[in-house]
Amino acid sequence: MRITPADLALAEQLADAAGAAIRPFFRAPHGLETKADHSPVTHADRDAEAAMRRLIEATFPDDAIIGEEYGPREGTSGRAWVLDPVDGTRAFVSGRPIFGTLIALVVEGWPMLGIIDQPILKERWLGVIGKPTLFNGAPAKTRICPALAGAALATTSPHAFDEHQADHFLALVRATSGGNPGQGPIYGGDCYNYGCLASGDLDIVVEAGLKIHDFAALVPVVEGAGGRMCDWQGDPLTADSEGEVIAAGDPARLEEIIEALACHGH
Missing domain, CATH: 3.40.190.80 (D-Maltodextrin-Binding Protein; domain 2)
Structure with missing residues (x-):
């Protein structure tokens, strides 16, 4: 199964929708709560995931959804959208813009498409298996590491x-x-x-x-x-x-x- 232009378009829409839901709560009242597993959750986490789920259900109703906040929705296509609306909630509630929204399309258990989106700094990495990763639309490249000693x-x-x-x-x-x-x-x-x-x-x-x-x-x-x-x-x-x-x-x-x-x- 290959990633289609429609998949890419939806992934970008999901990141945009999540960012729009998250930004009003950054360095603002965010309704912090502690979940049963002792991890933190805010209005931003829940609103961003809900916005993404609505778009997926409208666009690809047969795809499964695995979200951190609202759990799994079964699908019949062999594809699953895997969502973490605020990865780094502790950074988010501390006012540090080093959290991100994670969006993946997993096909038959294998991650095929991924987005890391930082909605405050407006930074987005988009990866598709078999294609060059893009950072805000331009190619991103890892660096050579000549030795383990001194590696960051x-x-x-x-x-x-x-x-x-x-x-x-x-x-x-x-x-x-x-x-x-x-x-x-x-x-x-x-x-x-x-x-x-x-x-x-x-x-x-x-x-x-x-x-x-x-x-x-x-x-x-x-x-x-x-x-x-x-x-x-x-x-x-x-x-x-x-x-x-x-x-x-x-x-x-x-x-x-x-x-x-x-x-x-x-």
């Missing part, structure tokens, strides 16, 4: 790792810092880190505990810019992945990243 490594929060995962992440931190304590990882950023990686401003992003709505949109964006995404074992990311994620801007470093993550910290 990012993750949203060290607290997102369990104790076992944290040991492995710290082994990668040691490999990238080359023993230089000033060369630690960059924290914060959520999906925005993956956009920065696709544009050649970061080298590696490693996370754990992600759900499909957190990572499906990232895969086409990173890979269309020349990078690679996989799980911590090196396997491709699909609807069945566990949520341990690697994004490497330079695929030449991927094996070293996986090896470093396989080492326990001491």
